[in-house]
Amino acid sequence: MTTALYRRYxxxxxDEVIGQEHVTEPLKSALASGRVTHAYLFSGPRGCGKTTSARIFARCLNCAEGPTDTPCGTCDSCVELARDGSGSLDVVEIDxxxxxxxxxxxxxxxxxxxxPARDRYKIFILDEAHMVTTQxxxxxxxxxxxxxxxxxxIFATTEPDKVIGTIRSRTHHYPFRLVPPGAxxxxxxxxxAEEGVTAAPGVIPMVVRAGAGSVRDSLSVLDQLIAGTPGGEISYEVAAALLGFTSASLLDDAVEAL
Incomplete structure (x- = not known):
């Protein structure tokens, strides 16, 4: 049983978060300068890094070398909050x-x-925060x-307008965005390349289009193509058929027929 790409990566x-520099750079600056506030609101489309960034922020805050914008990766807190870690008693994720x-x-x-049981802070990450009732x-x-x-x-939400104003006004709000196609x-x-997979010309642009700017959705699409392709080579025809896109050759034939 293999782990899904979006979890493995x-x-x-x-520095590993792509397409959200307008969020990650200010957060790193706040950590480096010691100007960290008590409440944050991360908003934006699904699969763009809100919850992941909340976990990274928690890792930065509770690192034995921190608070720091570059967690050491070796202390107990960093190991527990790594992608394959067991989780920390002092970082509470709430659905x-x-x-x-x-x-x-x-x-x-x-x-x-x-x-906190051990670390510097007790950090509460509220995912899908817009689902909390007014009461x-x-x-x-x-x-x-x-x-x-x-x-x-740290509140994370796809619908910041549903987080009541009295809560929003008490947070620093960071809006995440869909990742540009180039990035x-x-x-x-x-x-x-890291997975040892060869994608035919035109396949990656199709995956980007199918993912619609969401890193998680794009990785899920790529994962599906890799799983369904023998020999580690994803052909354009297989990808087009699986993702429901019209083959470029058919489009060329249609244009010529006109």
């Missing part, structure tokens, strides 16, 4: 889609009151506004 540092009510918010408040957000308002010194919040294509070519 999940970035572990901000707000299923933990979105008042009772869940009260439980989070109680957990935040306790000091749930209101229950969190006070602790997000005035958290204990050891607590950091995504170069990344996929590099990854294909």
């Amino acid at each position: 999940r970035p572990e540092t901000f 707000a889609a299923s933990h979105n009510g008042v009772d869940d918010a009260r439980e989070l408040r109680e957990r935040a009151a306790y000091a 749930g957000f209101n229950a969190l308002l006070k602790i997000v506004e005035e958290p204990p010194e050891h607590v950091k919040f 995504l294509g170069s990344y996929l070519e590099q990854l294909s």
Whole structure:
């Protein structure tokens, strides 16, 4: 059983995150200058690096060498928060889609009151934050506004407008964007080479188009093509048929017929 490409190549540092320099560079500067605030809002389309960047940020904050914009990768916290790590007791990821009510918010408040088990900060990452109910957000308002010194919040959402304004105004908001085709294509070519896969001319642009700017979606498409192609060579015809694109030769024939 092989691990999905998007999991196997999940970035572990901000330098590995592609197409989001407008977010990663300011975050690195904040870490380097010691101007880290207590609450952040990461918004943007799915599969563009919001949750991954939240994990990297947590890694930077709790690194034994930190807070730092370049985690060491060898301390206990860094190892636990690596792509294949076991996870850290002091970095709590919450799926707000299923933990979105008042009772869940009260439980989070109680957990935040306790000091970290080992690391510098206790960090709460709330994924799908737009799913939290208004009542749930209101229950969190006070602790997000005035958290204990050891607590950091990172909200990740595809729909920032659904995060109530009183919470948004208490965070530093970083909007993630779809990755440009050029950057995504170069990344996929590099990854294909690392996987020992040869893609025929025109295949990578098709994958980029199918992924629509989402790194995760693009990697899932490439993963599917690799899995269904014997010998490590992805032909243009197979990719076009599998992804539902019209072959260039058929388009040429159609144009000539006109």
